[in-house]
Amino acid sequence: MTLGDVAVTCTVRVQDVNGRPVAGAQVVVLGGPSGAADAAGRWSAALTPPPAIPQVVVTHPAYVQERVAFAGDLRTEPWDNALVQRAVAGDDVTLTVTLGRLDTCPVVELNAEQIKAVMQQPGRDPHAALLWRPPKYPNVRAYTGHWNDQLDCYVAEADLLPEKPVAAEARGWAQFHHHLEPVRVDALGRFYWLRYPAPQADGMHTVAVFSPNLGSPDPLSQLDFVLFYSPNTSSYSAAYPYGLVNDASPFQQYFDLGKKYLLDEFYFVAQLLARKKRVVTVMPIVHGTDWGPLTTGEGALRLLREVAAFLHRQCRTSAAGVRPPGDNPDELCGPNLRTLARAVFRPGFGPVPPVGGVAVAGFSTGIDPVKQVMRAFPVAQGTALWGVPSLDGTDALRVWNTAFRELWDLDGFHPDTGGWPGYLKLLRPWFTADGTRILRSYHSSGRVPPDPDTDPDPVWKDLRGAGLTLDRRQTPPGRWARIKQNERWTSVRMSDSYVDYGPGSDRPVFLDAHHTTPRIGFSHAAGLTKLG
Known part of the structure; x- marks a missing residue:
């Protein structure tokens, strides 16, 4: 020029x-x-x-x-x-x-007749994330089903089980030490459906991300993450990822999966926001049982770096990307600075923040990819696009081992994913390799967790370390629960009858024991995490 x-x-x-x-x-x-x-x-x-x-x-x-x-x-x-x-x-x-390599999914707002027409087409695929007008913001579009209302969230305390015996008639959250925390998700962060470029998707191209609002005028020096693996979707019938199911009331099956865990059923995002944790939540949406590159440490690290780059582009690594919910008509449906009319001009933005600390969490059969991440580092799909090739002598494995600080086992179904003995043998070298690593483990009795007091595996001695800061149990008639805990380890074991159902007014609500345990466990782990 x-x-x-x-x-x-x-x-x-x-x-x-x-x-x-x-x-x-x-x-x-x-x-x-x-x-x-x-x-x-x-x-x-x-x-x-x-x-x-x-x-x-x-x-x-x-x-x-x-x-x-x-x-x-x-x-x-x-x-x-x-x-x-x-x-x-x-x-x-x-x-x-x-x-x-990540950008927002396409979106479309369809009325009832248009959705009915899609349901009559092969594949029932609108080829985009559906939008709606939430009653609170009639002039703003949002992802379908995201009510963006205040959530009165039950939040677990650090000791989890009350010191005094719970009443025989107590059910649900009344059996746990907790408090009520009102959370406005729309006022405290932004939800995004992200995808990889279609020609390069390799079967894994949809990721749910929640980014909390930040108060810093400059980008953070690093971003902390919770990476959550759900059970696989082998039973799903919808076209991946946008397909619709259910003639009576159509919904996007894969997107509903992310919504229910992060927002309105399991309350994972609300639990982190209630703790004021500046942690980005990332949930890849699997197609069937193949997690592709995300079953390796290298693939997981690359995914989080891609999310960090996307959020930096959105100015959500600082306060520059914080806007009121009604700031523009698309504010609640993945607003994208590549398409918004208003640009953010700054004299300098700084580099993309590196990945800081990571908690890897898995529920039910979702513990299988967690164990694979613990076991393997290199990707097989091609490191240039899916991995972290070495650069200037940087050891990517060392970077990942430093970042992977916490493991949250949320009623992991170990009997169906290799067995408990194999898991404990895998757990011991991971935990002992770094004196700052943390394990939080929560299981209902239906998942037959071993008793740390009687199981012969040597890992229990390592987990106890210098001792316990908490060892408490509850034994109301016909049910039981016990917590053992220190700075680096939590073991919660509960009879199915202890967590099986509760008052429907509780949020998150109690269901069967298996689907209730992660709601308790995630809340508890979110309160204890060193991240954010």
Whole structure:
């Protein structure tokens, strides 16, 4: 670009979330030259004449397109994309553009007749996430079924079981030490349905993400995560991921899975918000039983780096992305700064925050991918797109081992995923490899958890460490529960009858023992976590 008689050279460096070059990325200066990034991910040109508002577009088929506009002089004026960093040396400008692989799912608002028409088509697939107008915000669209109302959430206390005997007639949350916490999810964060580029999906291209609002004017130095694995979806009949089921009242089966765990049945997000934890919740939505690259530590780390890049692009790694629920008509259905009319111009955004601490959680058969993540690190699908190739001598395995700090076992169905003895043998080296690692374990008796007092496996000695800070039990007639706990370990074992149903007014509500246990366990683990 020429400013007066001065020529400015623009160099664009294209990299992925691992900092590795993206060769072959197409770089276009609107109204100016274009070309492909070389093997080092670099493209350079002298730009002349100067555009009034310089704009650069970078594309690659395996990544999400990025576009950046400057408010004026390329060398001095602010820009509108947090995934772009600028370095200036005289009249040479270098733009480092990070390309991510996750973007918001397409969305569509359909009336009853339109949904009925979709239900009559093969596949019953609207090819987008459905939207609705929640009664509280009639002028705002939201993901279907997300009421965005205040949730009066029952929150478990650290000691979980009351010190005094519970009454014989007590049921539900009355059997646990808890308090009531009102939570407004829409006022405290944003929910996103994300997807990978369709040609590169490899069977795993839908991820539910909840991002809490942040108060810091600058991006956090790191992002902490809870990565949750649900039971598999082998019984699902809907087309993945947008297909509809249920003629009487159609709903998107795969999206309903994420909604029920994170929002309105299991209350996972509300439990973290009630604790004021600045933790990003990530839930991949599996197609059948194949978790693909996410059954490895490398794949899990790459997923979280991709989520961090997406949130940074949304300005949700700082307070810059915090807006009132009614700020624009799409504020509650995954607002995307790539499409919003209002851009965020800042003199600098800083780099994408690295992955900080991670709690990996699994419920029921969802404990199987958790165990696979504990067991294996390298991905088999291709490390360039799904993994974390080494860069400048950085040991990705060491990075993951440092990040993977907590394991939340939420009534994991170990008898159906390799057995308890194999799990305990896997658990011991993971727990003892780092003196800061934490295990929180919650099981109903139907999952036949071993008794730490009588089971011969040596892992129990390691878990006890120097001793216990809490050992408490409840034994009302016909049922029992016991908690053993110290700073790094919680073991909660409960008879099915102790957690089997309760008052329907409780939130989260108690159901059968197996589906109730994670509601108690997640709440308790969220209160004890060192993350966020």
